[in-house]
Structures are given as structure tokens and as C-alpha cells.
Amino acid sequence: MTPTFRKSVPWLTSIGLFVVWELGCLLLQVPEYILPRPSASIMAGWEFRDAIWMHAVQTLYTTVVGFGIAVVFGVLLGVFVGSSKAIYDALNPLLIGFNAVPKVAVVPVLVMWFGIGTVPAVLTAFLISFFPIVVNVATGLATLEPELRDVLRSLGAKRRDILFKVGFPRSLPFFFASLKVAITLAFVGSVMAETVASNAGVGYLMMSASSRFQMPLVFAGLLVIAAMGIIMYELFSVIERRSTQWAHRGQQGA
């Protein structure tokens, strides 16, 4: 496979999917209010571009803010959890339990506390996305090779030394890997909250479009969310590869 071909593969598969979707709808004569053709969705997207732009900016904003809080909180909690076996054992069941609660069930609670609007969406994005960050940071810190720990301790290294010299650099790849997962989850959280408890954002736009049976516009909203998810994921992939090259040595053929 030549490099240019490899680069174009994801584009080709995406375009292929759209072609299959388009042709399938045409051949099977699927009515538009069930599954609109991609061309219709894109046209609807173009027609309502101003509204979509406004709502997309709102969604991006709530997602990024929620994600930002998740990063800060997730790193702090992850360092805390990963720094000792006892804390890890004590907090792990709680974290797993919390993660198992469907966040859609939390949205009404948030609405009761903060009212309809941006705040519940930001908080839902935060709540849904901090868990993978905590788990990854904690794992990176907790899985230090015993021999390396012995080498450092026998040199008289303090806990802080071990954390700064080994713990943090070691958990960096884990951290970046979790960011990719967390940002896509943050989109899930904010859009979910927007559909039930907001009057702005792509989630709200889709909800109101579907109540007016504008299915092409609903799908245009879906495409916009997917595109934003892909862009953010790729952004964090690039940052990950740049900053933790040593952890990806196998893939460079180095």
C-alpha cells in the first residue's frame, strides 16, 4: 500500500458508505420521513447552515468546557487514586458504580438544580467523560515495575521523586489515549442533555426538527456531531503521537 493510498482509505470508505446509503434509499424507495438520503440531509444542512452553525458552536462550547473540567478533575482524582493501593481499593467500587449509572438519568436531577440551559449540558459532558481519564491516569501510575521502584527507592527517592521522574511520564500515553475516548464521550453527554434540557445546541436542533418531521435536518445534525467528534478525536491523536513518541515506537518502524 502506498502512503497516499493509505491516507485516502478512510475517505474512500466514508464516501462508499454514503453512496451505498444513497443508492439503497433510492432503490428501496425508503420514504424521507424514515431515512432521508444523504444528499437530502446535506442539502438540508446547507439550507439551514446559519442555524446549524449557531447550534454547533453551542454544542462545541458545552462539550469542550465539560471536557476541560473532566481533564482537570480526572487527572487530580487519577493521581490520588493511583498514588496508593489502599486508596485505589477504597475508591474503585465507588467509581465503577458511578460510571454504571446511565447519565441520561442524571440529567433531570441537574435540571432541577440548575434549570434548563448550558449548565446541565456542560455537567453531563463532564460526568460522562471523566471516568476514562481517572482510570487511565491511575493505571499508569499504579503499574510501575517493582524493579524500577526498587532501583529508585534504593537511591533514596521520595514518593514525590518517583511520581515526577517516573509516574507522570509513564502515565502520559495512558492519559492521552483516554483523552481521545473522553472527548467523544463528552459529545455524547452534551448532545444528550441538549435533547432533553436545553434550547440551544445540535441536540436541541435535532429534537425540534424531528418534532416538525424534518428528518433531513435531523440527519444533518447527526452528521455535524459525527464530524465534530472525528475532528476532535484526530486532534487528540496528533497531540498524543507528538508528545509520547516513545510509546508508539512500534508503529514507526523505528
Place this chain on the structure above:
Amino acid sequence: MADAFVDLDRVTLRYGMGDTLALDETSIKIARGEFIAVVGPSGCGKSTLLKLVSGLVRPSSGNVLVDNKEVDGPLKIVGMAFQNPTLLPWRTTLKNILLPLEIVEPHRKNFRKNKDMYIQRAKDLLATVGLSGFEDKFPWQLSGGMQQRASLCRSLIHEPDLLMLDEPFGALDAFTREELWAILQELWTKRPFTVILVTHDLREAAYLADTIYVMSKRPGQVVEMRRNTLPRPRTLETTFTEEYTTLVHELREHISAVRAA
């Protein structure tokens, strides 16, 4: 021997809730600058012995004295190297070797000020083990044997009085291993430090050590102590002498006896 540098006096160690007796009343005395080797069956407590001497674990009973002081916490005068080189993959070879100097006092305090000197020292050490020119390579760009050489440099950079080696050459091929024996001997001759070498390789023990301890199956005890009077420096030629092969054979017989027991 009143002037023992490392003195283990009837040391017993139980792991966990006391169900695993790893070492049972083991006594070893090591003089300053002496090179000892410990051989014995797997699981007999050799690695445990190193941890006791370096203060990483405390004995259940008995005393561990280093330099006439009771060991009551991690010692700061030791260097350690293991079978697994444990280099940090995000640091270059040179930076890996400098790591102890960033941690151990008084180097830590002076690290910024003396950085050039320390880098020169690391480069000299790398040259001794044949790694000149690899300073800026990352560990994953080195072969296993090269990583092990770097790990040896890291264990020596802060000029420790006591070097602990836990099967450091265990994963290497025979040629590289013999080469590293010679290098280790050379380093030790230049600046004598006390060495405790744990090994499964009896030829290695006979090549390097002044004294060889044979341990029993778990719970570990010293069952035999052999002085090794082969002249130094020992070379590959030494390994073909009758004295050397006899020593290796005798050690071999001890081990067989211990394993059968």
C-alpha cells in the same frame, strides 16, 4: 571478621502473614571491596537477600549491618541492576544514566551546577562498556545487551559503595555475557566497590567472585562458602584452566545436592 562491611547475622525473613519463610537464619559477612556471588535454586531467597541488604525490606529477625550500622531504611549508597534493564523509554541513554544523580544527595543539590561534569562522567562510563555514540539513542533503539550495559552504567554513575546485581546477564547470549564479565571486572578493579552478585550461572560466579555462597532450597540458608583464589585479572583463558573447571564442577555438585535434598 569484625571489620565486615556487610554483616548479615542470623537473618530470617517471612513474607506476608508469615506463611512464606524465604530466608532462615542466614549469616553472611562481606568485607569492604569484596566481590561475592550467591547461587542457589530458584525461589531460595536470593533476591530477598539483596532487598534486605539494601534496606528495601526489614528482616523478621536477626540483624543486617552495613558499615557497622543497622539497616533501617533504604540505603543510599547502593547501585542496583536486574535481569530486566528497566531503563525509562522516554529518556535517552545518557539521561537514563544520569537519573541517579538527579536523586542521590549530594549530586542532586549540585546537579545543575555540575551538569557538564556529570555528563562527562556518564560518557566515560558509556565508553568503558562500549556504548560510545549511543548517548542520544533511546533504550528501545538499543539491543538487549546494550540496554543491559546502560543499566550497569546507571547502577554505577553515583559511585556507590555497594553494588547489587540480580542476574544482570541472565537474558544475554553467551558471548555478550562473557564480554560483560570482563567489563564488570575492569570497572571493579578501577574503583573497588563491594559487589553482591546473584546468578544462576556457575561459570559467571567462578569468573567474577572472590567468594561464592551456595544456598539451599527454600527456606534459604547458606550451605556452602567457597573462596575463589583464581588470580586476577581473570580472562577468557582463565575459564579453560583446570582450577576454574574444577571449581565450577564442585559448585555444580553442591547445587545438585541442594536441589535433590
